[in-house]
Amino acid sequence: MxxxxxxxxxxxxxxxxxxxxxxxxxxxxxxxxxxxxxxxxxxxxxxxxxxxxxxxxxxxxxxxxxxxxxxxxxxxxxxxxxxxxxxxxxxxxxxxxxxxxxxxxxxxxxxxxxxxxxxxxxxxxxEQVIAIDGLAIIVHPQNPLNQLNTEQLAKVFNGEISTWEALGGVGGTINLYARDNQSGTWDTFKELVLSRAARPLSGTALRFESSEALSDAVSKDPHAIGFIGLPYIRAAKALAIVDGASQPMLALNSLIASEDYPLSRRLFFYxxxxxxxxxxxxxxxxxxxxxxxxxxxxNGFIAQTVQASHVQSGAHMPEDYQALTQQAQRLSVNFRFEEGSATLDNKARQDLLRVIDYLKAHDKLNKQVTLVGFGDAKDDSERAQLLSKLRAMTVRRELVKSGVILREIRGYGAQMPVATNTEDEGRVKNRRVEVWVY
CATH class of the missing domain: 3.40.190.10 (Periplasmic binding protein-like II)
Known part of the structure; x- marks a missing residue:
């Protein structure tokens, strides 16, 4: 021009x-x-x-x-x-x-x-899920603390916990850094952390319109803690997060892609x-x-492109699940369901197409796939296991329509939770189906 x-x-x-x-x-x-x-x-x-x-x-x-x-x-x-x-x-x-x-x-x-x-x-x-993002909890790069749980996070950002010593760390007073009220990042943090604990944000928190400015400020303040979208960790240090009985999880691409990371979130077009x-x-x-x-x-977010990766075995895993990690690779998407329903949610519908394309492209349509279902805690563990297997069967029905012949379907009930079972949102995250390929 x-x-x-x-x-x-x-x-x-x-x-x-x-x-x-x-x-x-x-x-x-x-x-x-x-x-x-x-x-x-x-x-x-x-x-x-x-x-x-x-x-x-x-x-x-x-x-x-x-x-x-x-x-x-x-x-x-x-x-x-x-x-x-x-x-x-x-x-x-x-x-x-x-x-x-x-x-x-x-x-x-x-x-x-x-x-x-x-x-x-x-x-x-x-409702179109266009990307997955993760909220990272960031501190000064020299802060010795490595992990927090969501309950501690709520108390920290509410001001109930005000010193690093109360968290088992060092450094004295905690300085809070938060996004402003117009930010979707703030909305997500409030929903996933503060509202769940029925706590407001402390009035002492410094508020930022810019993600970059918040991250840079935290990386220069040894007393600081803040929350930020995944692309904006920059020079700060990200902490591993625990939710309920979940394992500590860092804001890693693989854990955010599967939405197992406690502070993962979906980005939408409506x-x-x-x-x-x-x-x-x-x-x-x-x-x-x-x-x-x-x-x-x-642009620094997590794409929904399907990838396969090895999973490290852990003592928290059932024995036959540990064997699965040695024999197969896990795909980067989990299928989840509408709240209170056995119907696949809108992201899962899109993911079905992506998984089918992946299986066709890698010649894995014939007995090269195992589906693994999980659920939330029930009074009856056998019922929880049955429901988790039924969820996997829901996914199988959709895959069969495209010519996929499965090797196996498993249900592990409420084992290996990725979120707390005391909240609706946590139970929805725990009701999931993993896809493993050989």
């Missing part, structure tokens, strides 16, 4: 008059997605559709961008991205000011009811089922493709 033409375009975009014409696609919501990942996905999608001269242009106020592109015959297109927090995405969708919501948390029941005129936003077409915006639909489809998931990984 000639320099003069670009200058005119920049002036137009930053000038209030530019707000007149409605953009071809309006994305509102999460700062976690909108800061970099969303614009990167939009740019890559437009490039695949044959657009060129693709520019990301800041707009007033901060955390808003317009992405402008041109086709060979001069057709121009504009995508507006506003990243002021997940909640703003649903409110602007209701007001008719958004076509697509970017959210770093699931839609709430209240939002679902308020938006029911747009269709069922919990339907498989509407597209109204009755949407007539072709760009919104094209962006969702591109994001779920291999190319789109590569963009997810390039």
């Amino acid at each position: 000639p320099r003069l033409k670009l200058l005119i375009l920049l002036c137009a975009i930053t000038h209030p008059a530019f707000a007149g014409p409605v953009a071809d696609l309006r994305i509102q919501g999460s700062n976690t997605i909108g800061a970099n990942l969303g614009p990167a996905l939009v740019a890559a999608m437009l490039a695949e559709q044959g657009f060129h001269d693709i520019h990301r242009v800041p707009v007033t106020p901060p955390n808003e961008y317009s992405i402008v592109a041109t086709k060979t015959l001069g057709q121009q297109i504009r995508v507006d991205v506003s990243a002021h927090g997940s909640g703003t995405g649903f409110s602007t969708l209701k007001a008719g000011q958004a076509d697509l919501v970017a959210s770093s948390r699931p839609i709430t029941d209240r939002e679902l009811v308020e938006l029911e005129a747009l269709g069922d936003l919990k339907s498989p077409e509407a 597209l109204p089922p009755n949407s007539r915006n072709p760009l919104a639909k094209a962006l969702v489809m591109f994001t779920q493709s291999a190319k789109g998931q590569a963009i997810v990984a390039q």
Whole structure:
């Protein structure tokens, strides 16, 4: 694009008059997605559709961008991205000011009811998991502490525990660092840690709009502790986290991809089922493709691309499960279910397609797969084991439709929990099916 033409375009975009014409696609919501990942996905999608001269242009106020592109015959297109927090995405969708919501948390029941005129936003077409993120708990790199449990975390960020000595460490007073109230990262931390323990955030916490600024501040303060999205650990030290009776888990890619890590979370696009915006639909489809998931990984989040890896055997594992770790590799996705249901959730439906593609590509359709089911604690351990095996059979039925012949199905009941069984969300995480390949 000639320099003069670009200058005119920049002036137009930053000038209030530019707000007149409605953009071809309006994305509102999460700062976690909108800061970099969303614009990167939009740019890559437009490039695949044959657009060129693709520019990301800041707009007033901060955390808003317009992405402008041109086709060979001069057709121009504009995508507006506003990243002021997940909640703003649903409110602007209701007001008719958004076509697509970017959210770093699931839609709430209240939002679902308020938006029911747009269709069922919990339907498989509407609720699209686009990436997995993990909240890392970070401290100064020289802090000797290596792990905390979620109960301790709640007490620390509430101020009930105020010294490192109370946690078995050293260093005196704990300084708290937290994201601001508009952040989806804050929403997730509040939901996974503070709300579960019915505790508010301490008023002494320093609040940050920028993930980078928070991480850098923690890495320079020997007394600090903070929470951050996975791509922003930077120079800080991440702690291993325990939830209930789970094993200590670091914010590792493999544990976040399977959503076993206690502070893992899903990132979403919400597209109204009755949407007539072709760009919104094209962006969702591109994001779920291999190319789109590569963009997810390039931006520091965990892609949903299926991979196989060896699992280290541990004393907490049943004997025959330990043998399985020696003989086979575990795929990077777990199948999970709708709350209180034996129905696969929306992410699991997408993961089925990915797993089937992986099995076909690696010639593992014939007795090369074992499904392993787990569940939450029940009064009757035999019933828990039966239910865990039934969940694995639900996945088997779907795989069989695509020609997969399984080697074996196992159920381990409530053994090897990855989350506490005292909360609904923890029980949902424990009700899972692993896929192992030989």
